[in-house]
Amino acid sequence: xxxxxxxxxxxxxxxxxxxxxxxxxxxxxxxxxxxxxxxxxxxxxxxxxxxxxxxxxxxxxxxxxxxxxxxxxxxxxxxxxxxxxxxxxxxxxxxxxxxxxxxxxxxxxx
Amino acid sequence: xxxxxxxxxxxxxxxxxxxxxxxxxxxxxxxxxxxxxxxxxxxxxxxxxxxxxxxxxxxxxxxxxxxxxxxxxxxxxxxxxxxxxxxxxxxxxxxxxxxxxxxxxxxxxxxxxxx
Numbered sequence: 001x002x003x004x005x006x007x008x009x010x011x012x013x014x015x016x017x018x019x020x021x022x023x024x025x026x027x028x029x030x031x032x033x034x035x036x037x038x039x040x041x042x043x044x045x046x047x048x049x050x051x052x053x054x055x056x057x058x059x060x061x062x063x064x065x066x067x068x069x070x071x072x073x074x075x076x077x078x079x080x081x082x083x084x085x086x087x088x089x090x091x092x093x094x095x096x097x098x099x100x101x102x103x104x105x106x107x108x109x110x
Numbered sequence: 111x112x113x114x115x116x117x118x119x120x121x122x123x124x125x126x127x128x129x130x131x132x133x134x135x136x137x138x139x140x141x142x143x144x145x146x147x148x149x150x151x152x153x154x155x156x157x158x159x160x161x162x163x164x165x166x167x168x169x170x171x172x173x174x175x176x177x178x179x180x181x182x183x184x185x186x187x188x189x190x191x192x193x194x195x196x197x198x199x200x201x202x203x204x205x206x207x208x209x210x211x212x213x214x215x216x217x218x219x220x221x222x223x224x225x
Contacts, residue, residue: 004152033212042114042200042216043153050212087152091212097143097166098214100152 004101006088011107012078020073020104022088030091032064032071033098038084046073046086075106083108113137114217116201122223123191131186131220133201141211142184144176145200147219153200159184191224198222 003025012018022032031050035043047055049064049071061074075082085105089098114135123129135142144156158166159178173195175187184201198221202214 031212042218043202043214044216045213048212089153089212097155097158098153098212099155102152 004088004090004099006086006101006104008102009105009107011109013109014078014080016078017074017076018078018106020075020086020088020106022071022073022101024069024071024088024090024101028093029066029069030093032062033089033091034060034062034073035087035089035100036084037087037103043087078108080108080110082106114201114203114215116199116217116220118220119218120221120223122225123188124225125191125193127191128187128189130188131199131201131222133184133186133217135182135184135201135203135215135217137203137215139203139205139215140181141204142178142181143202143204143214144184144186145202145216147198147200149197156186188222191222193224196222196224 006022033048034046036046037043047057047062049055049062052064052066054061054063059076064071085103087103088101117132140161142159145153147153155168156170157176162178173190177185198219200219201217204211204214
């Protein structure tokens, strides 16, 4: 199957920490990417997990557990500019194509 | 600025028109992609090109016809579209199948409205 599940909406306040989960059911799984898309803008790459564990890039971290078919994106010290949609995307062994989740709309409130 | 440009940014066309979308990447990548993004839906992969060769057609209707004359340019030719084809069409590029295709660089998209 090619099902990816992530919450549709998340709301948090400035300065807080938020975690966006992604579960997947795909055969030939190779890795998990995360993308950010501001309203009306282009998706931009945030992070990639090919191995289990945590990858940290500044205020953003991403985690993968292959055994649980689960990953998450962690955003710390939230800022208003972090309000955007966040997509998890699974990469296959063959072809390298990305299958995107539905996206999580994050709203950061003052 | 991502290094991937798309023109036009907005397009309104009738169902009997023929139009083309253009994408250009200035990143030296070897793979290029077309995606469709409809409201409240995930990005849907349409086509993949590697080294100018089409390697993926994700069951896209023939009214969408891609063309990749070289590794830097990608076109999407449109004809006899339907209103449900109205969407944001995104182009992306990456370093190719054997490379870091998990990291794709997207253009700003063409907002297409079919009337």
